[in-house]
Amino acid sequence: MSGIYVHIPFCKSKCIYCDFYSIAVSSLIDDYCNALKKEIASRSNQLTDKQIQTIYFGGGTPSMLAIPCIESILAEIYRNYNIADNAEITLEANPENLNTDYLSALKRIGINRLSIGIQSFDDATLKFLKRRHTAKDAIESVLAAQKYGFDNISIDLIYGITGIDNRMWEKQLDTAFSLPISHLSCYCLGIEDNTLLHRYTDEGKYIPTDDESCLQQFLAFDSKVRENGYEHYEISNASKPDMRSRHNSSYWNRTEYLGFGPGAHSYYNGIRAWNIANVKEYVKGISEGNTCLTTETLSETDIFEETIMLGLRTSEGINLREIEQRFGNEKLTEIRAAISNLQPDLYMFDGNRFSLTPKGMFVSDSIIVEFIE
Numbered sequence: 461m462s463g464i465y466v467h468i469p470f471c472k473s474k475c476i477y478c479d480f481y482s483i484a485v486s487s488l489i490d491d492y493c494n495a496l497k498k499e500i501a502s503r504s505n506q507l508t509d510k511q512i513q514t515i516y517f518g519g520g521t522p523s524m525l526a527i528p529c530i531e532s533i534l535a536e537i538y539r540n541y542n543i544a545d546n547a548e549i550t551l552e553a554n555p556e557n558l559n560t561d562y563l564s565a566l567k568r569i570g571i572n573r574l575s576i577g578i579q580s581f582d583d584a585t586l587k588f589l590k591r592r593h594t595a596k597d598a599i600e601s602v603l604a605a606q607k608y609g610f611d612n613i614s615i616d617l618i619y620g621i622t623g624i625d626n627r628m629w630e631k632q633l634d635t636a637f638s639l640p641i642s643h644l645s646c647y648c649l650g651i652e653d654n655t656l657l658h659r660y661t662d663e664g665k666y667i668p669t670d671d672e673s674c675l676q677q678f679l680a681f682d683s684k685v686r687e688n689g690y691e692h693y694e695i696s697n698a699s700k701p702d703m704r705s706r707h708n709s710s711y712w713n714r715t716e717y718l719g720f721g722p723g724a725h726s727y728y729n730g731i732r733a734w735n736i737a738n739v740k741e742y743v744k745g746i747s748e749g750n751t752c753l754t755t756e757t758l759s760e761t762d763i764f765e766e767t768i769m770l771g772l773r774t775s776e777g778i779n780l781r782e783i784e785q786r787f788g789n790e791k792l793t794e795i796r797a798a799i800s801n802l803q804p805d806l807y808m809f810d811g812n813r814f815s816l817t818p819k820g821m822f823v824s825d826s827i828i829v830e831f832i833e
């Protein structure tokens with residue numbers, strides 16, 4: 461199983477919390493799509509014998525692209541790679557772009573999964589975050605997507621926002637589960653460098669939510685997920701049974717994938733690779749026939765650390781027998797020692813499989829450090 465990621469680095473405007481690489485210069489879109497198709501064709505030798513099971517358009521805002529552009533990128537992928545008949549093909553979209561014509565066209569060209577960036581069902585919060593939609597737009601976009609035949613719809617929400625108390629957050633989760641969604645991603649609001657939110661925080665205009673409230677909201681996410689018959693299968697992700705994101709799961713399983721576009725990462729043949737994170741330089745480089753990739757061959761230590769870091773994000777956790785077979789008895793002994801130092805309410809361990817409880821997931825960064833140092 462392998463996947464393809466296509467990065468669309470354009471947004472109409474910048475949300476105050478976002479540090480993803482994206483720009484607001486839509487005049488570059490045509491040149492960008494041409495460069496993207498060139499890169500897609502030029503790297504077809506990198507996963508030659510693999511069947512592609514997932515294609516993911518992420519961003520930025522992929523739903524800013526006109527349908528013929530998305531269609532031509534997909535055609536280039538199909539021309540150059542072996543795509544499974546039942547491939548999961550996801551497009552990240554913002555509610556304001558999902559009008560009825562656009563939705564029916566997305567369906568027609570083969571997009572079969574939507575990941576809608578809702579972030580909040582509270583209008584004041586959406587305005588504060590500088591999102592371009594309202595709560596009503598968000599709800600209507602999900603209902604319209606269902607009407608136009610999408611039965612695999614994911615939405616994103618953000619918790620830990622000052623001004624949204626635990627009761628208001630639970631109400632937002634109830635709204636989410638009242639909608640025809642198969643998948644829900646919830647992220648804690650981070651104060652990232654070089655964002656407007658960081659500036660507001662420095663200037664005292666925004667006081668970040670305390671850790672205890674963030675933990676309570678994360679635990680509410682976990683409880684509501686279970687109450688509604690969904691599975692909390694990764695720190696930030698929950699789905700109906702059998703409706704996990706196949707694409708994102710392949711990252712956590714360390715499956716091979718190719719990423720196209722500026723800043724996109726790839727993993728194939730034991731190599732991690734990433735493209736230059738600048739649209740203009742990317743377009744220039746690709747148009748001149750150059751590669752924009754930097755590559756790095758993973759060491760055994762890198763592979764061990766990735767296996768632990770990614771495994772502990774998921775509800776399956778890590779399998780100690782497999783760790784011993786792959787990395788030897790010494791690593792197994794180190795892991796057992798790290799487990800013995802942990803608080804019992806942070807993990808589950810049956811002697812072989814080790815995974816984190818919801819409370820453990822919330823502090824997974826500090827647990828992972830114990831395992832890989």
Ligand code: SF4
Pocket residue numbers: 470471473474475478479480482519520521554577
């Ligand atoms: S739309 Fe998404 S990618 Fe674009 S600025 Fe907002 S959060 Fe970032």
